Amino acid sequence: MNIVVCVKEILDSADVKFDAQTGRLVRDGQPGTINALDEYAVEEALRLKEAHGGTVTVLSMGPAKAEAAWRHAIAMGADKAIHVTDEALAGGDTVASAYALSRALARKGDFDLVLCGSETLDGNTAYVGPAVAQNLGLPCVTFVQKIEQIGDGKAVAQRMMEAGYDRVETTLPAVMSVVKAINEPRISSLKGKMRAKKEAAEVVKAADLPGASAERLGATGSTSRVTRTFPPQGRPKGTLFEGEPDAIADQLFNALKG
Amino acid sequence: MELMQDPVRLTPEACKGVLVFAEQRGGKLVNVSLELLTIGRTLANQLGAPLCAALLGQGVADLAGELQHYQVDEVHVVDNAELANFQDETYATALTAVIQTLKPSIVLAGMTNVGRSFLPRVAAQLGVGLTSGCTALSLDGQTLVATRPAFGGTVYADVVCEKARPQMATVRRKVYEPAARQATSGGTVVNHTVALNAPKAKFLENVNELAGALDLTEADVIVSGGRGIGGPEFFDTIKELAKVLGGAVGASRATVDAGWIDYSHQVGQTGKSVKPKIYFACGISGAIQHLVGMRNSDTIIAINRDPEAPIFNVATYGLVGDVKQIVPALIKRFSQGR
Numbered sequence: 001m002n003i004v005v006c007v008k009e010i011l012d013s014a015d016v017k018f019d020a021q022t023g024r025l026v027r028d029g030q031p032g033t034i035n036a037l038d039e040y041a042v043e044e045a046l047r048l049k050e051a052h053g054g055t056v057t058v059l060s061m062g063p064a065k066a067e068a069a070w071r072h073a074i075a076m077g078a079d080k081a082i083h084v085t086d087e088a089l090a091g092g093d094t095v096a097s098a099y100a101l102s103r104a105l106a107r108k109g110d111f112d113l114v115l116c117g118s119e120t121l122d123g124n125t126a127y128v129g130p131a132v133a134q135n136l137g138l139p140c141v142t143f144v145q146k147i148e149q150i151g152d153g154k155a156v157a158q159r160m161m162e163a164g165y166d167r168v169e170t171t172l173p174a175v176m177s178v179v180k181a182i183n184e185p186r187i188s189s190l191k192g193k194m195r196a197k198k199e200a201a202e203v204v205k206a207a208d209l210p211g212a213s214a215e216r217l218g219a220t221g222s223t224s225r226v227t228r229t230f231p232p233q234g235r236p237k238g239t240l241f242e243g244e245p246d247a248i249a250d251q252l253f254n255a256l257k258g
Numbered sequence: 259m260e261l262m263q264d265p266v267r268l269t270p271e272a273c274k275g276v277l278v279f280a281e282q283r284g285g286k287l288v289n290v291s292l293e294l295l296t297i298g299r300t301l302a303n304q305l306g307a308p309l310c311a312a313l314l315g316q317g318v319a320d321l322a323g324e325l326q327h328y329q330v331d332e333v334h335v336v337d338n339a340e341l342a343n344f345q346d347e348t349y350a351t352a353l354t355a356v357i358q359t360l361k362p363s364i365v366l367a368g369m370t371n372v373g374r375s376f377l378p379r380v381a382a383q384l385g386v387g388l389t390s391g392c393t394a395l396s397l398d399g400q401t402l403v404a405t406r407p408a409f410g411g412t413v414y415a416d417v418v419c420e421k422a423r424p425q426m427a428t429v430r431r432k433v434y435e436p437a438a439r440q441a442t443s444g445g446t447v448v449n450h451t452v453a454l455n456a457p458k459a460k461f462l463e464n465v466n467e468l469a470g471a472l473d474l475t476e477a478d479v480i481v482s483g484g485r486g487i488g489g490p491e492f493f494d495t496i497k498e499l500a501k502v503l504g505g506a507v508g509a510s511r512a513t514v515d516a517g518w519i520d521y522s523h524q525v526g527q528t529g530k531s532v533k534p535k536i537y538f539a540c541g542i543s544g545a546i547q548h549l550v551g552m553r554n555s556d557t558i559i560a561i562n563r564d565p566e567a568p569i570f571n572v573a574t575y576g577l578v579g580d581v582k583q584i585v586p587a588l589i590k591r592f593s594q595g596r
Contacts, residue, residue: 094387121527135262142375228415229413229416232553238558238570238576241577241578242579
């Protein structure tokens with residue numbers, strides 16, 4: 001079972017800034033971290049490897065300095081890392097990014113499963129997983145809460161729905177995006193952390209992506225544009241009720257009735 | 259592995275009108291689809307162009323007729339056994355085919371698990387962007403301006419895709435009022451025949467162990483418990499208040515991680531984003547990761563011992579005191595009524 005896990009380095013959402021001119025995210029000097037949902041994808045890959053053998057390769061795209069996500073995956077136990085980074089890929093929207101990632105996966109080849117978090121906690125689009133699958137002509141199961149069985153070229157997975165879950169049977173190779181109900185990610189061992197410090201990723205440049213047309217990469221390949229960013233609307237100041245529980249309950253009841 | 263060919267993109271000149279994906283489950287339209295018909299009608303009128311709906315399924319002729327009661331100009335139907343249940347690939351192929359035939363300027367779908375699963379495939383096939391999880395839509399000339407939160411709602415952005423067609427967006431639930439059903443039906447039904455192969459990822463069955471439980475994302479009232487409730491037992495009291503109010507039960511991440519309640523109840527950044535009429539936060543301190551999932555609720559009622567807790571910054575009504583005494587008092591008071 002050869003697995004590729006797509007991970008993204010993101011910034012702490014409580015502390016983000018945007019360039020007023022370009023609308024692009026300002027990353028300078030901000031410490032990055034692995035997208036929390038991608039950790040569950042790494043964990044699931046490691047568990048599948050433990051059960052079925054094979055390799056876990058982590059694939060990350062971002063600026064040259066954005067190494068936190070793939071190093072975290074290595075510390076958890078992934079075998080090797082591929083870091084797709086190039087100025088030509090900068091400023092890409094989800095369409096351009098999914099295109100570049102699908103080309104990087106095609107270049108890697110030789111995998112049975114691609115795992116990723118169901119969404120990133122910065123963009124929150126949940127676009128890249130299924131779009132990568134589409135670009136590669138692969139099936140995709142989104143919002144996976146459990147992989148029931150896998151092997152012999154197929155898998156059965158549970159897709160979380162608003163009401164219960166759907167059981168989906170897919171051929172392999174396939175793409176799956178996971179939700180946090182799927183597992184409990186391990187804490188990296190000291191040995192893993194040491195290895196992650198020393199590990200070097202295979203660096204992939206735009207020119208290395210097979211058959212990628214330059215006009216579909218990065219800012220050039222992006223069809224969407226942010227025209228304005230603004231903070232959420234504040235909520236009006238509320239009313240506090242204090243005192244005996246029954247009195248508080250009565251005050252609230254009357255306030256809601258009014 | 260086959261690398262898909264570069265898509266042939268539609269041009270703005272070739273496209274007009276608004277297409278709403280009318281999502282159905284078990285032969286019933288999901289609420290957000292009716293909400294999209296409201297904003298879809300507004301946008302279509304401003305563009306002076308038709309409002310169309312796309313309906314995918316098997317044996318959905320009655321539902322197509324039902325859609326004609328919502329001031330839709332054309333209902334585009336793909337009726338096929340491979341669409342009987344949601345399957346990413348067949349849904350994507352069918353909707354892409356409708357879009358390539360109809361050439362709408364704007365395509366809207368709900369931010370449901372179905373919409374989020376297959377709309378990216380449609381967009382990737384068409385080589386266009388998809389602005390996900392919008393909270394407002396407007397027009398700047400012919401250009402759709404889609405407003406969406408990012409970074410878990412700590413910032414909002416206006417996004418445009420002015421050169422690409424169609425301009426695609428998924429929209430959150432409860433942003434718009436559902437379209438009103440008209441007594442008379444109108445518009446036309448257009449049936450499309452699309453050849454659909456069996457997909458690589460096949461639907462087997464839906465399993466719903468909590469059948470009958472309220473869907474958090476559709477509930478009008480949610481009562482949520484946080485670490486302050488002290489342990490899993492108090493969720494029984496939370497459930498009782500929810501029952502009295504006809505609401506659903508939510509939870510903070512801390513309680514889910516502690517194993518007090520199932521993940522499907524989690525509200526917040528790594529859980530569900532909700533917008534009920536009334537949200538009760540019981541013993542929830544109000545970490546930013548929780549706030550981003552519920553701060554757009556109409557009325558927020560926070561119950562917490564600590565008057566400085568950040569949850570009170572977003573609360574319409576703050577109840578300061580012991581959650582273990584106040585929740586039972588609320589159950590008593592709201593059961594009495596009047």
